[in-house]
Amino acid sequence: MVVSDRITPEAVAKVAKLARLSLSDDELQHATHQLSDMLDHFADIDALDLDGVTPMTHPTPIANVMREDIEMDCLDRDEVLAAAPAAEDGRFRVPPIIGLDD
Amino acid sequence: MTALNDSFPTTAIDIAWNVRNNVVRATEVVERHLAQIERREGDIHAFNLVLADEARARAAEIDDAVAVGRDAGPLAGVPIALKDNMCTRGIPTTCSSRILDGWRPPYDATVVTKLREAGAIVIGKTNLDEFAMGSSTENSAFGPTRNPHDTTRVPGGSSGGSAAAVAAGFAALSLGSDTGGSIRQPAALCGVVGVKPTYGAVSRYGLIAFASSLDQIGPFSTTVADASLLLESISGHDPLDSTSIRQGPLDITRQLDFGVAGLRVGRITDLPEGASPDVVERLEQAFDALREAGAEIVDVEVPAFTYGLTAYYLIAPAEASSNLARYDGVRFGNRVEAPDTNAMYTATRTDGFGAEVKRRIMLGTYALSAGYYDAYYGRALKVRHRIADDFARAYERADVLLTPASPTVAFHLGDKTSDPMSMYLCDTYTIPSNLTGEPAMSVPFGTGDDGLPVGVQVLAPALQEAMMFRTAAVLEQRVPR
Numbered sequence: 001m002v003v004s005d006r007i008t009p010e011a012v013a014k015v016a017k018l019a020r021l022s023l024s025d026d027e028l029q030h031a032t033h034q035l036s037d038m039l040d041h042f043a044d045i046d047a048l049d050l051d052g053v054t055p056m057t058h059p060t061p062i063a064n065v066m067r068e069d070i071e072m073d074c075l076d077r078d079e080v081l082a083a084a085p086a087a088e089d090g091r092f093r094v095p096p097i098i099g100l101d102d
Numbered sequence: 103m104t105a106l107n108d109s110f111p112t113t114a115i116d117i118a119w120n121v122r123n124n125v126v127r128a129t130e131v132v133e134r135h136l137a138q139i140e141r142r143e144g145d146i147h148a149f150n151l152v153l154a155d156e157a158r159a160r161a162a163e164i165d166d167a168v169a170v171g172r173d174a175g176p177l178a179g180v181p182i183a184l185k186d187n188m189c190t191r192g193i194p195t196t197c198s199s200r201i202l203d204g205w206r207p208p209y210d211a212t213v214v215t216k217l218r219e220a221g222a223i224v225i226g227k228t229n230l231d232e233f234a235m236g237s238s239t240e241n242s243a244f245g246p247t248r249n250p251h252d253t254t255r256v257p258g259g260s261s262g263g264s265a266a267a268v269a270a271g272f273a274a275l276s277l278g279s280d281t282g283g284s285i286r287q288p289a290a291l292c293g294v295v296g297v298k299p300t301y302g303a304v305s306r307y308g309l310i311a312f313a314s315s316l317d318q319i320g321p322f323s324t325t326v327a328d329a330s331l332l333l334e335s336i337s338g339h340d341p342l343d344s345t346s347i348r349q350g351p352l353d354i355t356r357q358l359d360f361g362v363a364g365l366r367v368g369r370i371t372d373l374p375e376g377a378s379p380d381v382v383e384r385l386e387q388a389f390d391a392l393r394e395a396g397a398e399i400v401d402v403e404v405p406a407f408t409y410g411l412t413a414y415y416l417i418a419p420a421e422a423s424s425n426l427a428r429y430d431g432v433r434f435g436n437r438v439e440a441p442d443t444n445a446m447y448t449a450t451r452t453d454g455f456g457a458e459v460k461r462r463i464m465l466g467t468y469a470l471s472a473g474y475y476d477a478y479y480g481r482a483l484k485v486r487h488r489i490a491d492d493f494a495r496a497y498e499r500a501d502v503l504l505t506p507a508s509p510t511v512a513f514h515l516g517d518k519t520s521d522p523m524s525m526y527l528c529d530t531y532t533i534p535s536n537l538t539g540e541p542a543m544s545v546p547f548g549t550g551d552d553g554l555p556v557g558v559q560v561l562a563p564a565l566q567e568a569m570m571f572r573t574a575a576v577l578e579q580r581v582p583r
Contacts, residue, residue, distance in 0.1 A: 045409050045485050059539020080208045083205055085436065085437035096441070
């Protein structure tokens with residue numbers, strides 16, 4: 001594998017943290033090499049003159065979609081909660097939110 | 103490939119006609135397909151789940167309806183396999199990911215509802231690259247699917263299970279999803295028809311999102327006419343999908359035998375290189391076949407085509423990194439317990455996602471992160487616009503375009519797993535249609551190296567499916583022997 005330095009292990013570690021993924025040291029090195037290689041390949045668009053080109057986020061023009069304000073069925077609460085890892089008293093149950101994280 | 107022998111109907115159109123007219127029973131159709139699954143599924147692994155009991159029960163309902171003279175629907179009694187990223191109420195839907203293993207959706211995807219209304223019988227949920235990220239179906243948490251034409255080779259991906267299921271005669275039809283080629287490339291590698299419709303033509307409600315501006319559901323079948331029938335049955339406006347096009351079902355079958363006389367078929371002169379000689383030879387024969395059938399072959403340029411791969415591999419992971427943020431162990435799927443929520447999110451995602459999914463989440467997070475957004479994601483969106491403009495210009499000169507679907511025939515398992523970039527290059531010819539939202543399909547057109555299937559891709563402007571299918575139907579009639 002051609003080693004490129006387009007992205008540093010520190011940057012990959014930051015990205016992994018943002019994405020809520022934990023990487024071992026080996027995985028971090030491996031991911032850094034792979035992402036660098038990809039970014040090398042993706043540099044082919046660097047030479048393009050894109051001044052004045054509008055970003056295209058979607059194939060079709062998107063507008064807000066409204067519907068008539070009428071009552072409709074929604075998902076069954078018990079069925080939804082039954083598919084959750086943990087539920088209690090009609091709600092999703094999670095561990096404490098505050099306190100232990102860095 | 104099908105081992106359903108004698109005169110028993112095998113295409114969806116024939117099965118539905120025979121069932122509707124009480125010539126064969128849906129229960130017998132289902133039993134024959136289950137027997138074929140029994141014979142070959144052990145070698146192929148097309149399915150994450152075979153729904154034998156459910157299929158038998160549904161077939162009995164259809165036979166009862168026919169017996170009392172009710173209309174059993176245009177797909178009456180036709181077994182269909184669903185890619186396992188389409189929600190089926192109460193039936194496990196995994197995306198071939200450990201993070202969703204065992205999850206039972208509380209609702210049906212719109213396509214599932216439409217299939218039921220049309221009389222089709224869901225026979226199983228098919229294997230895929232985890233969250234539809236891959237081109238070989240080797241990235242499944244439940245093991246790879248193998249190509250029915252040669253079980254040492256991949257079926258393509260990410261809808262490899264759906265392509266293999268039709269190629270092996272496990273189901274007359276199947277549905278896949280196509281974000282960068284995930285229907286057309288496996289269709290080419292398995293020797294079946296595969297269609298990515300116009301973005302918004304088929305509802306995405308209940309399709310588990312990978313990259314929302316690129317994802318589209320579409321059919322696999324053994325014949326062009328079957329794909330047309332299935333696409334008509336699943337298309338049309340859906341108020342549950344805000345990107346659904348506000349029009350009725352596509353109208354294709356009526357025009358299927360109109361031929362290509364006078365049609366302008368475009369050859370892209372600046373197409374990216376990389377297709378192997380056997381594939382290029384079949385493509386040339388496809389142009390010849392269409393010319394003989396009365397089409398005019400015209401040269402067009404699509405200069406930005408070659409930048410599609412880069413634009414796609416920045417945009418799709420960016421959207422995926424956002425879409426897959428929902429897998430955090432709270433509302434659905436699996437959880438790894440930890441003392442607080444942040445630790446629980448990280449432990450759950452680290453344990454639940456496979457290597458390729460993590461790679462794309464990180465690439466996408468990076469492309470969207472502060473300081474890099476403009477350089478990567480922002481520029482990729484501009485390139486996307488450039489590609490769409492180039493295609494619009496090409497379609498001023500041509501009605502449809504022809505390219506290879508896959509650069510090569512099916513490759514061996516393990517050939518590309520250690521080098522992600524080599525796997526990504528499989529999508530070179532299929533990606534631009536996802537970026538533009540325009541329809542494209544792969545139609546089998548003879549064989550290449552080692553006698554393996556080759557697919558030719560037909561591309562068309564938005565909502566011009568009828569013209570695309572007419573072209574494919576002519577190619578189907580003129581397949582080189």
